[in-house]
Amino acid sequence: MSTHPVDALTTLLAVPFAKGHGTGNDFVLIADPAGEYAISAEQVAALCDRHHGIGGDGLIRAVRTRDVDGAEELHTAHPEAEWFMDYRNGDGSIAEMCGNGVRVFVHFLIDQGLVALDAGESLAIGTRGGLKRVTVSENGYAVDMGAWRFTFPDQAEERALDSLVETPGIDAARPALSVDMGNPHTVVALQQRQELAAAELHTVPTVDPKPGNGTNVEYVVPAEPLVEDGIGRIAMRVHERGVGETRSCGTGACAAVIATRHWAGGVAADAWDVEVPGGVVRVRFSDRGDGVEHVELSGPAEIVAHGRIG
Structure with a gap:
């Protein structure tokens, strides 16, 4: 017999939490500066349950990088990354990164008084997808998502497509392109809203074929015209691995722009606005001097509630 969601939370009773979101992608957030809480997958799922728990697309624990098993190399290489975003999907499974989540994470650190940042200042954050730098920007927070790559580079370069995706509600399997943003994405092009x-x-x-650890699937419709006044525009919905449909996905927005730009023959745009059900995020590309193209994601982050478990 499975444990009732409420029963799963007995060891976390009275633990403070916050609820936050980035363009509707929502999270339960717990500050754990002393590394005291060993939160199980079952407890994550119970907290993220929208009927019996707090509700969220995932859970984010704020813990010091030095206290995270498996982050020893990151801590040694980047001692400036004091804080680690321990991110779990809503079903309790571990995820490498979350572009909306890392913005909300930094906003949560400020909200909790764990860091202080002024406009234009940056903070180094440890994640399972590597080091991320988050800057306070005019539209919230901008994240250097790092370099990207095609998951199946031989197929992608040759045919601009590498997978077939079958989706309920869509009449036939559609071709797609898989992009690795530190976590896996498969982008499907659609013609109409x-x-x-x-x-x-x-x-x-x-x-x-499916990437080895599963994949997030993005569905994209380009605007007409695709680029106007130097800004590219696409609309997107996403099925997130381990969650289901979410109202936004930051790494997915980056992957969707990368695939769209590739399909359009490398069309030039200063920035890309990605319309998701929860709002709009902006994607830019840059050369940070390390010989690879970086992706920057920016958008809002909000804390909407505080409370205690139980």
Whole structure:
């Protein structure tokens, strides 16, 4: 017999939490500066349950990098990254990174008085997807997401497509392109917003071939024209691995822009606005002097509630 969600939380009773979101991608946040809380997958799922728990697409624990098992190399290489974003999907599974989550994470650190940042200042953050630098920007927070790559580079370069995706609500399997942003993404191009609206994303899409650790699946419709006044524009919905449909996905927005730009023959744009159900995030590309192209994601982050578990 499975444990009731409330029963799973007995060891976390009275632990303070916050609830936050970035363009509707929402999270339960727990500050653990002393590394005291060993939160199980079952407890994460119970907290993220929208009926029996607090509700969220995932849980983020703020812990010092030095106290995270498996982060020893990151801590040694980047001692300036005092804080680690311990991110779990809503089902309790471990995730490498979350572009919306890392913005909300930094906002939470400020909210908790654990860091202080002024406009234009940056903070180094440890994640399972590597070091991320987050800057206070005019539209919230900007994240250097680092370098990207195609998951199946031979197929991507040759055909601009590498997978087929079957999705309930869409009449046939559609070709897609897989992008690695430190976590896996598979981007499906659609021609019309009616198709985007018809996709039933509470069911896991079938992806063939599928990246080894599963994948997030983004569905994209380009604007017409694609680029206007130097800004590229696309609309997107996403099925997040281990969660279901979410109202936004930061790394997914980056992957969607990368795929769209690739399909459009490398069309030039100063920035890209990605419309998601929860709002708009902006994606830019830059050369940080290390010989690879970096992706920057920016957008808002909000804390909407504080409380205690139980």
